[in-house]
Amino acid sequence: MNNRKREKLFTVCSIILFVLVGQFAKAQQIKGIVHELESSQKLPHVLVKNLRTNQTIETDNEGVFTIEGTINDLLTFTQAGYEVDTAFVYQEGIQRIYLVHDEKSILIDEVIVSRLTDSRLANEIERAKKEGQVTEASQNRGGMRISASRLFGRQSKQARKNLNLLITEQSNRKVDRIFTSQAIRAIVPVTDADLPLFREQFRPTLEFMQTASPEDVRIYVLDSYSKFKSK
Numbered sequence: 001m002n003n004r005k006r007e008k009l010f011t012v013c014s015i016i017l018f019v020l021v022g023q024f025a026k027a028q029q030i031k032g033i034v035h036e037l038e039s040s041q042k043l044p045h046v047l048v049k050n051l052r053t054n055q056t057i058e059t060d061n062e063g064v065f066t067i068e069g070t071i072n073d074l075l076t077f078t079q080a081g082y083e084v085d086t087a088f089v090y091q092e093g094i095q096r097i098y099l100v101h102d103e104k105s106i107l108i109d110e111v112i113v114s115r116l117t118d119s120r121l122a123n124e125i126e127r128a129k130k131e132g133q134v135t136e137a138s139q140n141r142g143g144m145r146i147s148a149s150r151l152f153g154r155q156s157k158q159a160r161k162n163l164n165l166l167i168t169e170q171s172n173r174k175v176d177r178i179f180t181s182q183a184i185r186a187i188v189p190v191t192d193a194d195l196p197l198f199r200e201q202f203r204p205t206l207e208f209m210q211t212a213s214p215e216d217v218r219i220y221v222l223d224s225y226s227k228f229k230s231k
Helices: 003-027 110-115 118-131 148-152 154-176 181-185 195-201 206-211 214-230
Strands: 029-036 047-050 056-058 064-068 074-078 085-088 095-099 135-137 144-146
Touching: 047 064, 056 064, 074 095, 085 095, 085 118, 110 154, 118 154, 154 206, 181 195, 181 214, 195 214, 206 214
Parallel strands: 029 095
Antiparallel strands: 029 064, 047 056, 047 074, 074 085, 135 144
């Protein structure tokens, strides 16, 4: 091999190495924006900590943060006047975090639920379970009795309605961590434009994903994609 060919090969290898290093470096950062839950106002000076590396940074004036980290890391978010929250990073892209005021009741709807981090979602599920209970301890005879006020009360009924919404969201998130874009694209040629709709329309149940074999999942995706394309 003459010197000119060696130089060309060296140049090509250097470019490839530079690109790979750049991609690796990019993958080692987590970027996001922190908002107040109900108003969606961006929150500056929120303390962000990566629990794996113990690195801490603060959000800027626009609520934006960039911290070293990877998928599967846990981040905590601390701000005076807000409840401390924890976010599990399970996908790439901009992470949007919504903080809740201390001891602030949340008016639950589908939009609000989708904004909650996993830890906040778990907390709200426990709160809804407690507020939606229809039994209470009997002070006179001992044991438990049905409480009419809890059974028919507005707050209790709303809590039970919220609980269904919260549990559905929690279940969907567990499925989405298995039913990923990468897993789907490894089986069928779904486009970027169609992928979000396909995942939403044909999201399998959590029970199926927890018991299905890789072959079961492959058959499910193929069958679902065939139905999706025939519409």
